[in-house]
Amino acid sequence: MDALHNGKTWLIALLVITGLLVPIFVEDTYLRHLFIIAFVYGMVAASWDLTLGYAGIFNFAHIAFFGVGIYATGLTAKVLGVDPWMAMLIGGLAASAAAAIVALPIVRLKGVYVILVTFAFSQLVLQVVISQSSITGGTQGLVRVPTIWLPGYNFLRDYKLGYYYVAFGLLVATTVCLRCLVRSDFGLSIKALRDSEDYGVSRGIPIARQRLKALVASAFFTGMAGGFYVLYLRVASPEIFDFSTASLVLSMVLVGGTSSIYGPVFAALVLTFMSEGLANIDNFAEGRFMIVAVTMVVVLLFFPKGLASMLPNGFGEKTPEILLHRKRRIAGSTDHAE
């Protein structure tokens, strides 16, 4: 067990070092751009899994929280002239605040209502962004957002080297924080509530508070990611709220495996490169989302634990996965894996 654990630690260390060395070998700006976007998606996907996979909250507002981070950061940096680094933090906090508002009605509700409310909330945020076009730029998008800075360094020249390291640093920090969270007593309590709500409450776990915390924490990381994203791209568009974005990130969570932090991070890397590669084929912009959709269904059908679970050392959880639990419901299967 310990040897396995050490092996895993070494592998992680190796991956981090590789991540640090990548820009030395990859000088192409576009490839670096893809890495940066993949890192952002990695943060969004991994933090989504905190609510969706670990806490079992059917949260479909995660991309809306990402969008809240984008617009909160973009607007405070551009309109209010807040320091971009500070604005990024504000993005995270704003996303957390939005999550707290959503949590208010859903923490005590059953699954289906949670799905409906979170979807409705996502649309609400989109509507607000579009309707308040004098501030947000509406469907035209938010443009000319200031970017991050460091004394004596210009992020805009240097072939995205600076952005690469900031994105990588944020990804590593996010991953470490999320890992700590899911391994803490708090992480144990949200998994417990996911497995059995009533039993969790009967063992003193305050359900509303834990779910609120999970939503707020997961939104903070995605909000920060959104903040970085807008400061990096320097534009924001309401397209981010599309169902397409949600399904792309969802496919990362599914491919990486729910109830895993590393899984979605790696899936984000792979899928971003794949999906961007496909997007470069002429007249195939729609096709790439169609492939993403097919991937989602195929993974759910054949690899319900995620493709990452097939990696050595079991990067997913070792305990049985919630999505694997089958019971006789309608079709009367013979599976007894409860």
Added chain:
Amino acid sequence: MIMVDMLSAILVSGIVLGSGYALMASGLSLVWTTLGIFNFAHGVLMTLGAYVAWTISSGGGLGLGLAAGVAVTVAALIGAGILIERVVVRPFYDHRDILLITVMTTLAAMIFLQNGIQLIWGARLKQLAPIVPGTVQLWRTTISAQETLMIVLAPIVLAALWLFLSRSRIGRGIKAVGQNADAARLIGIDVSRLFIITFALSALLAGLTGVLLGSVRLLTPEFGSEPLVKALIIVIFGGLGSLGGTIAAAYLLGIIEATLTFFIGIYWTPSMIFLLLIVVLLFRPQGLLGKVVR
């Protein structure tokens, strides 16, 4: 006098909205009560219906006229409904988390179809010719004849649906399956056939909504997204599991939306509706019109 004009404008546009919502949400609610899943591809089925009808009947397409358009649309939607059930719903029937999983798979189906529609028909805006042209004066408000058709047709279709569910053998079977699939199977009901019929019926309702709205609004591949979200809000308001509650909530939401739009404008209306939704859920988690289930 102005008060009455105002009231008339709000009521008429509220009922127009409500008619569309009722048709849309009843299909969603039908699948929910029968199979216990939410079909997020319901909105894109509506889009598909409108596009197919446009291709067959419009001058920009094949120009074969209304009757051919309706016939092909009906066939296409029954096909699409069955296909969705078979490919992304059926494989997960015995899953513990069927609700969550089918949300994801039907979402995938929606993404697939929406992008497919864009691939086939392109992003350019289209509009169906109205089934009935002209305008109609209703009380003190003038609306298009097409909108009047919706007001008239919606109750007829919904009444037919209700009759079908409560009187026909298949309809009663669907209701029985919705209450208890295992028990229904035990008394010899072919459950899986009824699931398919339910899906086809629901797709048909979505397609009908699409054809009716397709001449009032402009067609884009995202045409069905907004009505889908409204339908979701309606089923929350109406309380899950009752067709009557869903229909009542649809008209209620139509009138609320028209009222809010009149007084605070279209920009803030969606936010207000959402706020209302939260308040309703805080005090009545089972929905405004729903009953407490044990």
Added chain:
Amino acid sequence: MLETNDNQPLLEVRQVSRRFGALVAVDRVSFSIQKGEIFGIAGPNGSGKSTLFNIITGIPFPPSAGEVFLAGQPIHKLRPHQISRAGVLRTFQKDAEFATLSALENVYASAVYCGQMGSNEARVAAQQALDDVSLAAERRTKAASDLSVFERKQLMIASAIAARPKVLLLDEPAAGLTRPETSDLADLIYTVHGRGITIVLIEHVLPLLLKVSEHLMVLNHGAVIASGKPEEVVRNPVVVAAYLGKREAGL
């Protein structure tokens, strides 16, 4: 130390009711339990036994009317998790444990959140509780869903006693057990009782109840129809009729 006087019941239920629309599942039930008692509740299926546990613990719903006191303090207005923390813990009839967590984590979570212990203390308490229910050491790292039916009963009881409850409500713990396992369960109940925990036990099969209970109450149609010494209660014609009217009793 503030000693409660000996005459004050540990758990007192006054006139609690629960309605679902027109259906009255529990109808003005009152009883009180002294500290250290093993209190049995019997009744045919659907007589309101489990609903009574539900409304005492607030999981998943509180009473429609009536009051519940723990050592003189009202608890019926507390949040469900606060009722648990106050010392009223229950088990469930159906499998309810945290399926993907290990047995040890199941018990540890209870010690942390219900017992409100620090990490180290909770770890010790969890192992101690698992020792108490004698769950084999090598089974403790297994996921709860991999445990046998009896092991899961042990686990559910261990996770309750790790939180040091005042009262433990056992909801049909013998359901699904074989005869020898039921006898092991009785020993387990005595062990828990020996730790100073007051026990309320629901069963619809009578042998276990008659064996361990010191006091027996019988419900039918949501109302109390008899209460007293077990051997007297089972001879009560009203009780016999309730059981035989419903089904062949396990007498």
